[in-house]
Amino acid sequence: MYLIPTILLRTLPLLLLLLFNTFSVEAQSRLEKKLQKDLSKHGKDPTKYVLDKIHKHDLLVFDDGFHHAEEPFLFYEELVRNPEFSKNIDFIFIEVFHTDAQESLDLFFDAPSKEFSILYEVFQHDYSGYGWPYESYINLLSTIWDVKHQIHEISRLKVIAVSPPIYWEAIQSKKDYDRFLKTLDTRDYFMYHTILMQMENFKNGKKGIFLTNTRHAYKIIYNQSGEPYWNTNAFFDHFYPEKAFSIRFHHLFLSVVKKKEVIQEHNTSEGLENFEFSFIQAANGLWEKAFCKNQGLKVGLDFKHTAFGRTPYLGNHSLNIQKNTLMSDAYDGLIFLAPVEKIGKSRRTVFFITESFKLELKRRIEILQGDNLQEFLNASNVTSLGDWINIFAKGPKEDLN
Numbered sequence: 001m002y003l004i005p006t007i008l009l010r011t012l013p014l015l016l017l018l019l020f021n022t023f024s025v026e027a028q029s030r031l032e033k034k035l036q037k038d039l040s041k042h043g044k045d046p047t048k049y050v051l052d053k054i055h056k057h058d059l060l061v062f063d064d065g066f067h068h069a070e071e072p073f074l075f076y077e078e079l080v081r082n083p084e085f086s087k088n089i090d091f092i093f094i095e096v097f098h099t100d101a102q103e104s105l106d107l108f109f110d111a112p113s114k115e116f117s118i119l120y121e122v123f124q125h126d127y128s129g130y131g132w133p134y135e136s137y138i139n140l141l142s143t144i145w146d147v148k149h150q151i152h153e154i155s156r157l158k159v160i161a162v163s164p165p166i167y168w169e170a171i172q173s174k175k176d177y178d179r180f181l182k183t184l185d186t187r188d189y190f191m192y193h194t195i196l197m198q199m200e201n202f203k204n205g206k207k208g209i210f211l212t213n214t215r216h217a218y219k220i221i222y223n224q225s226g227e228p229y230w231n232t233n234a235f236f237d238h239f240y241p242e243k244a245f246s247i248r249f250h251h252l253f254l255s256v257v258k259k260k261e262v263i264q265e266h267n268t269s270e271g272l273e274n275f276e277f278s279f280i281q282a283a284n285g286l287w288e289k290a291f292c293k294n295q296g297l298k299v300g301l302d303f304k305h306t307a308f309g310r311t312p313y314l315g316n317h318s319l320n321i322q323k324n325t326l327m328s329d330a331y332d333g334l335i336f337l338a339p340v341e342k343i344g345k346s347r348r349t350v351f352f353i354t355e356s357f358k359l360e361l362k363r364r365i366e367i368l369q370g371d372n373l374q375e376f377l378n379a380s381n382v383t384s385l386g387d388w389i390n391i392f393a394k395g396p397k398e399d400l401n
Contacts, residue, residue: 065251
Protein backbone atom coordinates (compact mmCIF):
# COMPACT_ATOMS: atom_id res chain seq x y z
CA MET A 1 0.00 0.00 0.00
CA TYR A 2 3.02 2.28 0.31
CA LEU A 3 4.35 1.54 -3.21
CA ILE A 4 2.57 4.34 -5.08
CA PRO A 5 3.46 7.15 -2.63
CA THR A 6 7.11 6.06 -2.68
CA ILE A 7 7.24 6.19 -6.49
CA LEU A 8 5.56 9.57 -6.47
CA LEU A 9 8.05 10.93 -3.97
CA ARG A 10 10.92 9.72 -6.08
CA THR A 11 9.56 11.14 -9.33
CA LEU A 12 8.10 14.37 -7.95
CA PRO A 13 11.31 16.45 -8.38
CA LEU A 14 11.56 15.35 -12.01
CA LEU A 15 7.89 16.13 -12.64
CA LEU A 16 8.27 19.57 -11.08
CA LEU A 17 11.37 20.24 -13.18
CA LEU A 18 9.57 19.23 -16.37
CA LEU A 19 6.59 21.40 -15.41
CA PHE A 20 8.88 24.37 -14.68
CA ASN A 21 10.69 23.94 -17.99
CA THR A 22 7.37 23.78 -19.84
CA PHE A 23 6.20 27.02 -18.25
CA SER A 24 9.62 28.58 -18.92
CA VAL A 25 9.55 27.64 -22.61
CA GLU A 26 6.01 28.97 -22.94
CA ALA A 27 6.97 32.24 -21.21
CA GLN A 28 10.01 32.64 -23.48
CA SER A 29 7.83 32.01 -26.53
CA ARG A 30 5.28 34.64 -25.42
CA LEU A 31 8.05 37.18 -24.76
CA GLU A 32 9.62 36.52 -28.14
CA LYS A 33 6.29 37.19 -29.87
CA LYS A 34 5.83 40.42 -27.89
CA LEU A 35 9.32 41.59 -28.85
CA GLN A 36 8.66 40.88 -32.52
CA LYS A 37 5.32 42.68 -32.35
CA ASP A 38 6.93 45.75 -30.77
CA LEU A 39 9.60 45.82 -33.47
CA SER A 40 6.95 45.76 -36.19
CA LYS A 41 4.77 48.36 -34.48
CA HIS A 42 7.32 50.80 -33.05
CA GLY A 43 10.59 50.21 -34.92
CA LYS A 44 11.99 52.94 -37.17
CA ASP A 45 15.02 53.35 -39.36
CA PRO A 46 17.82 54.32 -36.91
CA THR A 47 18.67 57.58 -38.69
CA LYS A 48 15.02 58.66 -38.79
CA TYR A 49 14.69 57.61 -35.17
CA VAL A 50 17.62 59.81 -34.11
CA LEU A 51 16.45 62.75 -36.23
CA ASP A 52 13.06 62.56 -34.54
CA LYS A 53 14.66 62.48 -31.07
CA ILE A 54 17.03 65.40 -31.67
CA HIS A 55 14.03 67.57 -32.54
CA LYS A 56 12.22 66.58 -29.34
CA HIS A 57 15.20 66.61 -26.95
CA ASP A 58 18.26 68.82 -26.58
CA LEU A 59 20.83 66.15 -25.71
CA LEU A 60 21.05 62.60 -27.02
CA VAL A 61 23.19 60.29 -24.88
CA PHE A 62 24.55 57.28 -26.77
CA ASP A 63 25.87 54.14 -25.07
CA ASP A 64 28.03 52.20 -27.53
CA GLY A 65 28.07 49.10 -25.28
CA PHE A 66 31.83 48.67 -25.72
CA HIS A 67 34.32 51.42 -26.54
CA HIS A 68 35.80 49.24 -29.26
CA ALA A 69 32.46 48.46 -30.96
CA GLU A 70 32.77 49.55 -34.59
CA GLU A 71 29.15 49.79 -35.76
CA PRO A 72 28.12 52.67 -33.45
CA PHE A 73 30.99 54.78 -34.78
CA LEU A 74 30.15 54.02 -38.39
CA PHE A 75 26.63 55.14 -37.51
CA TYR A 76 27.95 58.36 -35.93
CA GLU A 77 29.83 59.07 -39.15
CA GLU A 78 26.63 58.55 -41.15
CA LEU A 79 24.81 60.98 -38.88
CA VAL A 80 27.50 63.64 -39.26
CA ARG A 81 27.34 63.31 -43.06
CA ASN A 82 23.55 63.76 -42.93
CA PRO A 83 22.88 67.53 -43.33
CA GLU A 84 19.50 67.25 -41.60
CA PHE A 85 21.34 66.05 -38.51
CA SER A 86 24.62 67.98 -38.57
CA LYS A 87 22.99 71.34 -39.29
CA ASN A 88 20.81 70.96 -36.21
CA ILE A 89 23.40 70.20 -33.54
CA ASP A 90 25.95 72.42 -31.85
CA PHE A 91 28.10 69.90 -29.98
CA ILE A 92 29.46 66.39 -30.11
CA PHE A 93 30.60 65.56 -26.57
CA ILE A 94 33.11 62.70 -26.29
CA GLU A 95 33.60 60.94 -22.98
CA VAL A 96 37.08 59.52 -23.51
CA PHE A 97 38.75 62.82 -24.39
CA HIS A 98 39.90 65.02 -21.51
CA THR A 99 39.24 68.73 -21.11
CA ASP A 100 42.92 69.65 -21.35
CA ALA A 101 42.80 68.31 -24.93
CA GLN A 102 40.22 70.88 -26.01
CA GLU A 103 42.76 73.30 -27.46
CA SER A 104 44.22 70.55 -29.66
CA LEU A 105 40.75 69.51 -30.85
CA ASP A 106 39.89 73.10 -31.75
CA LEU A 107 43.18 73.55 -33.61
CA PHE A 108 42.61 70.35 -35.58
CA PHE A 109 39.14 71.37 -36.78
CA ASP A 110 40.18 74.96 -37.52
CA ALA A 111 43.25 73.94 -39.53
CA PRO A 112 42.92 74.49 -43.32
CA SER A 113 44.34 71.00 -43.96
CA LYS A 114 43.84 67.79 -42.03
CA GLU A 115 46.86 67.50 -39.72
CA PHE A 116 46.52 64.44 -37.49
CA SER A 117 49.73 65.33 -35.68
CA ILE A 118 47.73 68.02 -33.88
CA LEU A 119 45.83 65.20 -32.17
CA TYR A 120 48.85 63.34 -30.76
CA GLU A 121 48.32 64.50 -27.18
CA VAL A 122 44.56 63.96 -27.38
CA PHE A 123 45.22 60.23 -27.78
CA GLN A 124 48.42 59.99 -25.72
CA HIS A 125 46.98 61.22 -22.42
CA ASP A 126 44.41 58.57 -21.53
CA TYR A 127 43.77 57.08 -18.09
CA SER A 128 45.41 53.73 -18.85
CA GLY A 129 48.75 55.34 -19.71
CA TYR A 130 49.14 53.42 -22.96
CA GLY A 131 47.22 55.88 -25.13
CA TRP A 132 43.67 55.70 -26.46
CA PRO A 133 43.92 52.87 -28.99
CA TYR A 134 40.81 52.79 -31.18
CA GLU A 135 40.96 53.79 -34.83
CA SER A 136 37.19 54.36 -34.87
CA TYR A 137 37.69 57.57 -32.89
CA ILE A 138 40.25 59.05 -35.29
CA ASN A 139 38.00 58.06 -38.21
CA LEU A 140 35.08 59.91 -36.62
CA LEU A 141 37.16 63.04 -36.05
CA SER A 142 38.36 62.84 -39.65
CA THR A 143 34.78 62.64 -40.93
CA ILE A 144 33.72 65.59 -38.78
CA TRP A 145 36.65 67.61 -40.17
CA ASP A 146 35.59 66.75 -43.75
CA VAL A 147 31.99 67.77 -43.21
CA LYS A 148 32.84 70.97 -41.32
CA HIS A 149 35.09 72.08 -44.17
CA GLN A 150 32.61 71.11 -46.90
CA ILE A 151 29.38 72.52 -45.50
CA HIS A 152 29.66 76.10 -44.33
CA GLU A 153 26.37 75.96 -42.42
CA ILE A 154 27.77 73.53 -39.84
CA SER A 155 31.03 75.34 -39.16
CA ARG A 156 29.61 76.07 -35.67
CA LEU A 157 29.60 72.33 -34.82
CA LYS A 158 32.17 71.68 -32.09
CA VAL A 159 33.67 68.52 -30.65
CA ILE A 160 33.96 68.87 -26.88
CA ALA A 161 36.14 66.81 -24.55
CA VAL A 162 34.40 66.24 -21.22
CA SER A 163 36.49 64.00 -18.92
CA PRO A 164 38.75 65.28 -16.12
CA PRO A 165 42.38 65.55 -17.27
CA ILE A 166 45.18 63.30 -16.14
CA TYR A 167 48.52 65.07 -15.79
CA TRP A 168 50.99 62.28 -16.46
CA GLU A 169 53.96 64.57 -15.90
CA ALA A 170 52.87 64.87 -12.26
CA ILE A 171 52.60 61.10 -11.78
CA GLN A 172 55.95 59.82 -10.57
CA SER A 173 54.94 56.65 -8.73
CA LYS A 174 52.23 53.99 -8.51
CA LYS A 175 50.93 55.74 -5.39
CA ASP A 176 50.50 58.94 -7.42
CA TYR A 177 48.53 56.99 -10.02
CA ASP A 178 46.33 55.31 -7.40
CA ARG A 179 45.61 58.69 -5.82
CA PHE A 180 44.54 59.98 -9.22
CA LEU A 181 42.18 57.03 -9.74
CA LYS A 182 40.41 57.91 -6.50
CA THR A 183 39.64 61.37 -7.90
CA LEU A 184 37.60 59.70 -10.66
CA ASP A 185 34.83 59.12 -8.10
CA THR A 186 33.67 62.62 -9.07
CA ARG A 187 34.11 62.10 -12.81
CA ASP A 188 30.41 61.73 -13.61
CA TYR A 189 29.55 65.08 -12.04
CA PHE A 190 32.52 66.67 -13.81
CA MET A 191 31.28 65.43 -17.21
CA TYR A 192 27.71 66.49 -16.43
CA HIS A 193 28.83 69.98 -15.43
CA THR A 194 31.09 70.34 -18.48
CA ILE A 195 28.25 69.41 -20.83
CA LEU A 196 25.72 71.57 -18.98
CA MET A 197 27.91 74.67 -19.26
CA GLN A 198 28.33 74.19 -23.00
CA MET A 199 24.58 73.64 -23.37
CA GLU A 200 23.99 76.90 -21.46
CA ASN A 201 21.73 75.16 -18.93
CA PHE A 202 19.35 74.19 -21.76
CA LYS A 203 18.10 77.78 -21.91
CA ASN A 204 19.07 78.81 -25.44
CA GLY A 205 18.10 75.91 -27.66
CA LYS A 206 21.54 74.33 -27.96
CA LYS A 207 21.58 70.76 -29.29
CA GLY A 208 24.18 68.07 -28.73
CA ILE A 209 25.03 64.39 -28.59
CA PHE A 210 27.12 62.71 -25.91
CA LEU A 211 29.12 59.67 -27.03
CA THR A 212 29.73 57.53 -23.99
CA ASN A 213 29.66 54.00 -22.61
CA THR A 214 27.51 51.89 -20.25
CA ARG A 215 26.66 53.42 -16.88
CA HIS A 216 27.45 57.03 -17.84
CA ALA A 217 24.37 56.88 -20.08
CA TYR A 218 22.01 55.60 -17.37
CA LYS A 219 19.04 57.59 -16.22
CA ILE A 220 18.63 57.77 -12.46
CA ILE A 221 18.36 54.26 -10.99
CA TYR A 222 18.68 53.09 -7.39
CA ASN A 223 20.50 50.52 -5.29
CA GLN A 224 18.80 48.07 -2.92
CA SER A 225 18.77 50.70 -0.16
CA GLY A 226 16.95 53.18 -2.37
CA GLU A 227 20.00 55.41 -2.89
CA PRO A 228 20.49 56.84 -6.40
CA TYR A 229 23.42 56.04 -8.65
CA TRP A 230 24.72 59.44 -9.75
CA ASN A 231 25.97 58.60 -13.22
CA THR A 232 26.44 61.40 -15.76
CA ASN A 233 23.03 61.16 -17.41
CA ALA A 234 21.35 60.60 -14.04
CA PHE A 235 22.10 64.25 -13.23
CA PHE A 236 20.36 65.35 -16.43
CA ASP A 237 17.45 62.99 -15.79
CA HIS A 238 16.99 64.33 -12.26
CA PHE A 239 17.61 68.06 -12.68
CA TYR A 240 16.51 68.53 -16.32
CA PRO A 241 13.87 65.87 -17.06
CA GLU A 242 13.06 65.31 -20.74
CA LYS A 243 16.00 67.44 -21.91
CA ALA A 244 18.22 64.38 -22.42
CA PHE A 245 17.33 61.11 -24.14
CA SER A 246 19.46 58.02 -23.56
CA ILE A 247 19.94 55.43 -26.32
CA ARG A 248 21.66 52.06 -25.99
CA PHE A 249 23.20 50.31 -29.00
CA HIS A 250 22.45 46.60 -29.02
CA HIS A 251 25.37 44.58 -27.71
CA LEU A 252 26.24 42.30 -24.83
CA PHE A 253 25.59 43.55 -21.29
CA LEU A 254 27.95 43.44 -18.35
CA SER A 255 26.74 41.01 -15.67
CA VAL A 256 28.53 41.41 -12.34
CA VAL A 257 28.30 38.10 -10.45
CA LYS A 258 29.99 38.88 -7.13
CA LYS A 259 32.82 40.71 -5.45
CA LYS A 260 36.04 38.74 -5.15
CA GLU A 261 37.05 37.56 -1.68
CA VAL A 262 40.66 38.61 -2.25
CA ILE A 263 40.92 42.27 -3.26
CA GLN A 264 43.69 43.14 -5.71
CA GLU A 265 46.23 45.70 -4.60
CA HIS A 266 46.72 47.19 -8.07
CA ASN A 267 43.73 49.13 -9.37
CA THR A 268 42.79 50.02 -12.93
CA SER A 269 40.75 52.86 -14.38
CA GLU A 270 38.00 50.38 -15.40
CA GLY A 271 37.36 49.36 -11.77
CA LEU A 272 36.35 45.75 -12.50
CA GLU A 273 39.47 44.02 -11.21
CA ASN A 274 37.84 43.12 -7.88
CA PHE A 275 34.66 41.56 -9.32
CA GLU A 276 33.68 38.34 -11.03
CA PHE A 277 31.73 39.26 -14.15
CA SER A 278 30.69 38.13 -17.60
CA PHE A 279 29.02 39.59 -20.68
CA ILE A 280 25.60 38.23 -21.62
CA GLN A 281 22.72 38.74 -24.03
CA ALA A 282 19.61 40.61 -22.93
CA ALA A 283 16.56 38.45 -22.16
CA ASN A 284 18.54 35.23 -22.68
CA GLY A 285 19.17 36.19 -26.29
CA LEU A 286 15.54 36.92 -27.17
CA TRP A 287 16.26 40.54 -28.14
CA GLU A 288 18.72 39.36 -30.73
CA LYS A 289 16.43 36.56 -31.89
CA ALA A 290 13.61 39.06 -32.43
CA PHE A 291 15.91 41.39 -34.38
CA CYS A 292 17.15 38.56 -36.58
CA LYS A 293 13.58 37.44 -37.30
CA ASN A 294 12.92 41.04 -38.35
CA GLN A 295 15.17 40.28 -41.35
CA GLY A 296 18.11 41.71 -39.41
CA LEU A 297 16.98 45.21 -40.33
CA LYS A 298 18.63 48.13 -38.59
CA VAL A 299 16.06 49.64 -36.28
CA GLY A 300 15.55 52.08 -33.43
CA LEU A 301 12.69 52.11 -30.92
CA ASP A 302 11.70 53.45 -27.52
CA PHE A 303 11.85 51.33 -24.39
CA LYS A 304 8.69 52.93 -23.02
CA HIS A 305 5.60 50.72 -23.37
CA THR A 306 7.52 47.91 -25.09
CA ALA A 307 8.61 44.42 -24.08
CA PHE A 308 12.21 45.54 -24.61
CA GLY A 309 11.81 48.17 -21.92
CA ARG A 310 10.14 45.70 -19.56
CA THR A 311 13.22 43.46 -19.66
CA PRO A 312 14.89 43.22 -16.22
CA TYR A 313 17.87 45.54 -15.88
CA LEU A 314 21.33 44.29 -16.83
CA GLY A 315 24.51 46.29 -16.38
CA ASN A 316 27.19 47.73 -14.16
CA HIS A 317 25.01 47.98 -11.04
CA SER A 318 23.39 44.54 -11.27
CA LEU A 319 25.09 43.37 -8.06
CA ASN A 320 23.26 46.01 -6.02
CA ILE A 321 20.16 47.20 -7.82
CA GLN A 322 16.68 48.00 -6.55
CA LYS A 323 14.24 45.13 -7.03
CA ASN A 324 12.19 45.18 -10.25
CA THR A 325 14.44 47.71 -12.01
CA LEU A 326 13.83 47.48 -15.76
CA MET A 327 15.81 48.44 -18.85
CA SER A 328 13.37 51.32 -19.36
CA ASP A 329 14.47 52.69 -15.98
CA ALA A 330 18.07 52.89 -17.22
CA TYR A 331 17.58 53.94 -20.85
CA ASP A 332 15.02 55.62 -23.08
CA GLY A 333 15.68 53.85 -26.36
CA LEU A 334 17.49 51.11 -28.24
CA ILE A 335 19.18 50.91 -31.63
CA PHE A 336 19.94 47.62 -33.36
CA LEU A 337 22.65 47.81 -36.04
CA ALA A 338 23.85 44.20 -36.21
CA PRO A 339 23.73 40.89 -34.34
CA VAL A 340 26.36 40.69 -31.62
CA GLU A 341 28.50 38.17 -33.48
CA LYS A 342 28.67 40.52 -36.49
CA ILE A 343 29.54 43.69 -34.59
CA GLY A 344 33.09 44.58 -35.54
CA LYS A 345 35.91 45.60 -33.25
CA SER A 346 37.80 48.76 -34.05
CA ARG A 347 41.36 48.33 -35.24
CA ARG A 348 44.07 49.63 -32.95
CA THR A 349 45.65 52.89 -34.09
CA VAL A 350 49.29 53.77 -33.45
CA PHE A 351 49.44 57.14 -35.23
CA PHE A 352 50.14 58.92 -31.92
CA ILE A 353 53.12 56.75 -30.92
CA THR A 354 55.95 59.12 -31.76
CA GLU A 355 59.60 58.61 -30.81
CA SER A 356 59.22 61.02 -27.90
CA PHE A 357 56.07 59.23 -26.73
CA LYS A 358 57.94 55.92 -26.72
CA LEU A 359 60.18 57.33 -24.00
CA GLU A 360 57.17 58.56 -22.03
CA LEU A 361 55.41 55.23 -22.53
CA LYS A 362 58.44 53.43 -21.11
CA ARG A 363 58.31 55.65 -18.02
CA ARG A 364 54.58 55.09 -17.54
CA ILE A 365 54.79 51.32 -17.90
CA GLU A 366 57.62 51.14 -15.37
CA ILE A 367 55.41 53.07 -12.94
CA LEU A 368 52.26 51.05 -13.63
CA GLN A 369 53.86 47.61 -13.60
CA GLY A 370 56.37 48.22 -10.81
CA ASP A 371 57.63 44.93 -9.38
CA ASN A 372 55.44 43.05 -11.88
CA LEU A 373 57.36 44.36 -14.91
CA GLN A 374 59.19 41.10 -15.63
CA GLU A 375 55.95 39.13 -15.38
CA PHE A 376 54.38 41.64 -17.78
CA LEU A 377 57.22 41.12 -20.29
CA ASN A 378 57.13 37.34 -19.93
CA ALA A 379 53.41 37.30 -20.70
CA SER A 380 54.17 39.05 -23.99
CA ASN A 381 57.16 36.83 -24.83
CA VAL A 382 59.66 39.70 -24.99
CA THR A 383 62.91 40.17 -23.11
CA SER A 384 62.94 43.95 -22.68
CA LEU A 385 60.52 46.83 -22.33
CA GLY A 386 62.12 48.49 -25.35
CA ASP A 387 61.26 45.44 -27.46
CA TRP A 388 57.69 45.48 -26.14
CA ILE A 389 57.26 49.15 -27.06
CA ASN A 390 58.73 48.69 -30.55
CA ILE A 391 56.30 45.85 -31.27
CA PHE A 392 53.41 47.79 -29.71
CA ALA A 393 54.22 50.78 -31.94
CA LYS A 394 54.00 48.70 -35.12
CA GLY A 395 50.29 48.21 -34.69
CA PRO A 396 47.75 45.41 -35.11
CA LYS A 397 49.74 43.04 -37.35
CA GLU A 398 52.27 42.47 -34.59
CA ASP A 399 49.98 43.22 -31.68
CA LEU A 400 50.64 42.16 -28.09
CA ASN A 401 48.28 40.76 -25.46
